[in-house]
Amino acid sequence: MEESEKVRVTIRCNQCGEKFILRGKVIKGKLQTGFKKCICNNQYDLEITTQAVS
Ligand SMILES: [Zn+2]
Numbered sequence: 001m002e003e004s005e006k007v008r009v010t011i012r013c014n015q016c017g018e019k020f021i022l023r024g025k026v027i028k029g030k031l032q033t034g035f036k037k038c039i040c041n042n043q044y045d046l047e048i049t050t051q052a053v054s
Contacts, residue, residue: 007050009033015042024050 009024009031016038024033031050037043 003028006053007031008053009035010049010051011035011038012047012049013038013040013042014045014047016040023053026050 004025004027011020
C-alpha cells in the first residue's frame with residue numbers, strides 16, 4: 001500500500017501574483033512541499049493546486 005503520492009504543486013500568491021511550480025508529495029493525506037513563503041513575505045494568502053504525477 002502506497003502511503004505517499006508524488007504531486008506537482010502550483011502555488012500562486014494572492015498578494016503579488018507570483019507563481020511557483022514545484023514538486024511535492026502527499027503523505028497520509030498531508031501535502032508536503034519545500035515552500036516556505038513568497039518573495040513578498042506572504043505565507044498564508046496563497047492559492048495552492050496539486051496535480052498527480054505518475
Ligand atoms: Zn507574493
